[in-house]
Amino acid sequence: MHIPDxxxxxxxxxxxxxxxxxxxxxxxxxxxxxxDDKTAPLAGLTATFIFAVQMLNFPxxxxxSGHLLGAALATVLVGPYAATLAISIxxxxxxLLFADGGLSALGLNIFNMSIIGxxxxxAIFHLFKRILPKTKISLIAAAGIAALISVxxxxxxFVVQYAIGATAPFSVTSVLAxxxxxxxxxxxxxxxxxxxxxxxxxxxxxxxxxxYRSQRLSLEVRTAE
Amino acid sequence: xxxxxxLQIKDLAFAxxxxxxxxxxxxxxxxxxERVALLGPNGAGKTTLVLHMNGIHPTMQGEVRIAGVVxxxxxxxxxxxxxxxxxxxxxxxDDQLFMPTVGEDIAFGPYNMGLRGEELNRxxxxxxxxxxxxxxxxxxxxxxxxxxxxxxxxxTVLAMKPEIxxxxxxxxxxxxxxxxxxxxxxxxxxxxxxxxxxxxPYALELCERSVILSGGVIVADAPTRxxxxxxxxLASHRLELPFGFSLR
Amino acid sequence: xxxxxxLQIKDLAFAxxxxxxxxxxxxxxxxxxERVALLGPNGAGKTTLVLHMNGIHPTMQGEVRIAGVVxxxxxxxxxxxxxxxxxxxxxxxDDQLFMPTVGEDIAFGPYNMGLRGEELNRxxxxxxxxxxxxxxxxxxxxxxxxxxxxxxxxxTVLAMKPEIxxxxxxxxxxxxxxxxxxxxxxxxxxxxxxxxxxxxPYALELCERSVILSGGVIVADAPTRxxxxxxxxLASHRLELPFGFSLR
Amino acid sequence: MxxxxxxxxxxxFVAFFLILLITALLSKIPLLLxxxxxxxxxxxxxxxxxxxxxxxxxxxxxxxxxxxxxGLLAGTSIVVKGTLGVLAAVILSTTTTAREILRGxxxxxxxxxxxxxxxxxxxxxxxxxxxxxxMKIARESRGFVASSIKHWKVLATTASALFIRSxxxxxxxxxxxxxxxxxxxxxxxxxxxxxxxxxIVALSLPSIAFFISLFFFAIGW
Numbered sequence: 001m002h003i004p005d006x007x008x009x010x011x012x013x014x015x016x017x018x019x020x021x022x023x024x025x026x027x028x029x030x031x032x033x034x035x036d037d038k039t040a041p042l043a044g045l046t047a048t049f050i051f052a053v054q055m056l057n058f059p060x061x062x063x064x065s066g067h068l069l070g071a072a073l074a075t076v077l078v079g080p081y082a083a084t085l086a087i088s089i090x091x092x093x094x095x096l097l098f099a100d101g102g103l104s105a106l107g108l109n110i111f112n113m114s115i116i117g118x119x120x121x122x123a124i125f126h127l128f129k130r131i132l133p134k135t136k137i138s139l140i141a142a143a144g145i146a147a148l149i150s151v152x153x154x155x156x157x158f159v160v161q162y163a164i165g166a167t168a169p170f171s172v173t174s175v176l177a178x179x180x181x182x183x184x185x186x187x188x189x190x191x192x193x194x195x196x197x198x199x200x201x202x203x204x205x206x207x208x209x210x211x212y213r214s215q216r217l218s219l220e221v222r223t224a225e
Numbered sequence: 226x227x228x229x230x231x232l233q234i235k236d237l238a239f240a241x242x243x244x245x246x247x248x249x250x251x252x253x254x255x256x257x258x259e260r261v262a263l264l265g266p267n268g269a270g271k272t273t274l275v276l277h278m279n280g281i282h283p284t285m286q287g288e289v290r291i292a293g294v295v296x297x298x299x300x301x302x303x304x305x306x307x308x309x310x311x312x313x314x315x316x317x318x319d320d321q322l323f324m325p326t327v328g329e330d331i332a333f334g335p336y337n338m339g340l341r342g343e344e345l346n347r348x349x350x351x352x353x354x355x356x357x358x359x360x361x362x363x364x365x366x367x368x369x370x371x372x373x374x375x376x377x378x379x380x381t382v383l384a385m386k387p388e389i390x391x392x393x394x395x396x397x398x399x400x401x402x403x404x405x406x407x408x409x410x411x412x413x414x415x416x417x418x419x420x421x422x423x424x425x426p427y428a429l430e431l432c433e434r435s436v437i438l439s440g441g442v443i444v445a446d447a448p449t450r451x452x453x454x455x456x457x458x459l460a461s462h463r464l465e466l467p468f469g470f471s472l473r
Numbered sequence: 474x475x476x477x478x479x480l481q482i483k484d485l486a487f488a489x490x491x492x493x494x495x496x497x498x499x500x501x502x503x504x505x506x507e508r509v510a511l512l513g514p515n516g517a518g519k520t521t522l523v524l525h526m527n528g529i530h531p532t533m534q535g536e537v538r539i540a541g542v543v544x545x546x547x548x549x550x551x552x553x554x555x556x557x558x559x560x561x562x563x564x565x566x567d568d569q570l571f572m573p574t575v576g577e578d579i580a581f582g583p584y585n586m587g588l589r590g591e592e593l594n595r596x597x598x599x600x601x602x603x604x605x606x607x608x609x610x611x612x613x614x615x616x617x618x619x620x621x622x623x624x625x626x627x628x629t630v631l632a633m634k635p636e637i638x639x640x641x642x643x644x645x646x647x648x649x650x651x652x653x654x655x656x657x658x659x660x661x662x663x664x665x666x667x668x669x670x671x672x673x674p675y676a677l678e679l680c681e682r683s684v685i686l687s688g689g690v691i692v693a694d695a696p697t698r699x700x701x702x703x704x705x706x707l708a709s710h711r712l713e714l715p716f717g718f719s720l721r
Numbered sequence: 722m723x724x725x726x727x728x729x730x731x732x733x734f735v736a737f738f739l740i741l742l743i744t745a746l747l748s749k750i751p752l753l754l755x756x757x758x759x760x761x762x763x764x765x766x767x768x769x770x771x772x773x774x775x776x777x778x779x780x781x782x783x784x785x786x787x788x789x790x791x792g793l794l795a796g797t798s799i800v801v802k803g804t805l806g807v808l809a810a811v812i813l814s815t816t817t818t819a820r821e822i823l824r825g826x827x828x829x830x831x832x833x834x835x836x837x838x839x840x841x842x843x844x845x846x847x848x849x850x851x852x853x854x855x856m857k858i859a860r861e862s863r864g865f866v867a868s869s870i871k872h873w874k875v876l877a878t879t880a881s882a883l884f885i886r887s888x889x890x891x892x893x894x895x896x897x898x899x900x901x902x903x904x905x906x907x908x909x910x911x912x913x914x915x916x917x918x919x920x921i922v923a924l925s926l927p928s929i930a931f932f933i934s935l936f937f938f939a940i941g942w
Contacts, residue, residue, distance in 0.1 A: 006801070024832070024835070025832070028832055028834050028835070031834075032834070036905075037895075037903065037904070037905040038891075038892075038895050039834055039838075040834060040837035040838055040840075040841060040907065041571070041841055041891045041892075041894045041895045041898065042888065042891040042892070042895065043834075043838045043841075044837065044838045044839075044840070044841025044842050044844075044845070044891065045841060045842075045845060045849075045887045045888060045890055045891030045894070046887065046888070046891070047838055047839075047841070047842040048841070048842045048845045048846050048848075048849045048887055049849065049883060049884050049887040049888070051842065051846060051849075052846070052849045052850050052853050052883060052887075053880050053883065053884075055850070055853070056853070056876055056879070056880060068880070073880075073884075077884060077888075078888075085834070085835065085838055086838065088835075089835060089838045089839050089842055090842070092826075092835075092839065093839060093842060093843070096822050097822065189873065192873050192874075192877070193873055193876065193877040193880065194877075195877075196873065196874045196877030196878060196881070197877040197878070197880045197881040197884070198881070199325070199881075200324075200325045200877065200878045200881035200882070201881045201884060201885060203325040203326070203365050204325065204365035204366075204367035204368070204881075204885065205367060205885050208884075208885065208888055266648065266650070267618060267619075267620075267648055268618075276858070279862055281858055281861060281862065301866070305864050305866075308861070308862055308863065308864045309864060311862075312862075313859075313862045315855065315858075315859050317855070319882070319886065320852065320855040320856050320858075320859045321856075321859045322882075323856060323860075323878050323879050323881075323882040324878055325878065333860075333863055333865070333875075334863035334864060337863060337864035337865050337866075338864055367885065370515050370516070371515070372515070381863065382863070385863065385864075394646075397645065397646050398642075398645050398646065399671070400514065400515055400671040400711065400712075401671055401673065401711075401712055401713045401714070401715060402514070402711040402712070402713060404715065405713065405715075405716070408716070423647075423648040423649055425649065426715050426716060426717045426718065427715075427716075429716075429717055430716040430717060463648065463649070463650045464648075464649055464650070465649045465650060465653065466649070467649065467652065467674050467675075468653070468656070468674060468675075468677075468678040469674045469677055469678060469718060469719075469720070470674065470717060470718050470719075471717075471718075471719050472717070524896075527900055529896060529899055529900065549904070553902050553904065556899070556900060556901065556902045557902060559900075560900075560901075561897075561900045563893065563896075563897055563900075565893070567845075567848050567890070568890060568893040568894050568896075568897050569894075569897045571841065571844055571845075571894050571897065571898065572840075572844070573820045573823070573840060573843065573844060574820070581898075581901055581903075582901035582902055585901060585902030585903060585904065585906075586902055613844075614844075615844075615847045615848070629901065630900075630901065633901065633902070
């Protein structure tokens, strides 16, 4: 999914880099208002977690394996702002240190994975949380649907970039079909893992789930004598 | 008592892919039912040795046998049998406990060995009873105290009915009472035990015999009391009894 | 010796936001230069008490004074002064060593206190020398052994020239030699020390005086030797001397 | 630079490749290591190899295979440009420590919070991946083999345990920071200013590349 150098032309890459920079600036503001001076350590450790989890390969079919993207998972766990920051940093360091994704394509990759991936997850998660009854099960389901859709959505982001600035000769519609088609399959895996993971975290530390925190209606207030 | 030793290691040598050699010909035989402390300074190769016992590290040179069967990391089916026979309790219980509830965690090993249904349930309850944690079966491990998690970690491998139980620093981070409770559990178990530890008093309390692994070879193998009373031997391998401790 | 106590706690009570009350009126005075062990079972409120000493937990009821100054978590400037005076060494050194190199980690505290340039450099070198780790200044913490990281963690707070040094389980996970080396460092320091520990022999070796915190109050405050020889007192708070250990 | 040069001007790419190779040799990177690490590119090469078989435009035949000129060019372009990009990144990451890269990011005016997040990530990536490795060994020691879809649940619960541990560590790190007087400002990593010489050295590679592409443009290749 990481776009390398040379795939999309320079003006398109630059335009998306500008969009990415803007979105990061907004996310910094948003994260600081919710996490305060905890932003750096918590988003930093979340980025570490995403990075580690992306190394966790799972078998898909016929000897191939995939790995988690983690956009929906991060969004549900730490909220969209911190998730955007964490995933952007993961992409930045992957391109700088591991040559995974081109540096000139960084803006494109950030746009697809940390902006579309996170904010589509957030929108869908919220929508379904609102529609479904207010239980832990529906929260988990909402997270799963968000994960399922976030992956092909990120792939569709690539198709848009391709349509604008591709240096390859496929027709846009065939690329769209191929990318979105395969990524729906990957999205199913992403959804299953997100469902199990969110479920397990809700069972042991529900207070760490960002999407659950806003769900609690009111707390009993007591005073110590 | 069975006459086949639980563990036989012959001339085991091992180097990491980066060329760093960790084991230089280890020889060690442990009979069924023995409790042996594996002592040694940091970096002596203790963990490397332990990870050979169940084939996580492939044997490069030499031989490791569990209850007479050679550990061969290439034979996947045989390896599964070996891993059922060697139960390793790791130092940090959080590395070992990852399922949503205690019961599911205990069931993980036996399930991988093919147990299902009623039998699986029975094995889980039995293991939890052995460590006195049955009432916590449906709790998430995260909410237990450190000492309780250590006990659950022991139960996760007891549930596999191991031939040999390997414990890595079992007393680390335990408060004094949990430390004693764990000692009582260990003493109640009828299984061969290898205990990797820096806690020499604990080794003395629980193990008749101790071996010192230093620089990738076994440099001492004797009754624990003899080893702990040899100050010169201890000092030359960065071991020492804690201040105020006396061998009575 | 200064006549203002390093630490004065009066009638300190505290409840968590979820209503769970942890401290029920703690009274404790520690004079300058004393080394005091803070003992007690898990869940007794030891960590909660420690986090009151530098205002991480706001004082709800009662009073905490460091070198005569009231800890007031609302006054940000005063709080900064307090945190410079109370150096806490946390149990897991990886939590405390968060900067890319050892040197930068040591500089973190003094930098926040306003030190810069040559003076900052001097303070860093001094703290590293005190724990015998100067040569590791430019290394990333990840490449050090556990014992070395614990020593660097001690240096990170020594660099702030604290009035009082609070150590949470300083001996945990250390091998015997590192444990003794740390004891020697602690003994060489000329600073008031509060040591939260389960390791009663270590408390005896390093601290003249011990207090037991149990159920959110101080239930014993006496010379360490007296406390450790009172088996009934120990037992009623889930404390006990390890097997084979004798008070000589 | 290489990204914006059209693929038909192929001698320029040979020159780019040579510059990178010389840089690698000058920085004493074993070539084997360089190419091993460049293997990360493989999935995209597959994609590129497929290209000549699709697409529109002029067709021709080689060894019985029907190829499209457009697709062939585009495929080659992707492979060549991608390879150059990966090689450059590998050279950067093997010659520059993570810390220097952070400093560079700070100098390039990346927002401070981002530099801090990156710095925490680099500090803890070993700690967390060690935890993950230990969890993996513990799983395997109990007879677990990741082989089929039903094992996803196990991997997911491992991921959730890892998240809880990472997040709690973040909270403890924050406490440790507060205890040493942290008030929201981390000390800057960058205590030296970039000299003119540093800039010249840093810009030498891109400018050589730029002149090469200018040269081949001028002579009309």
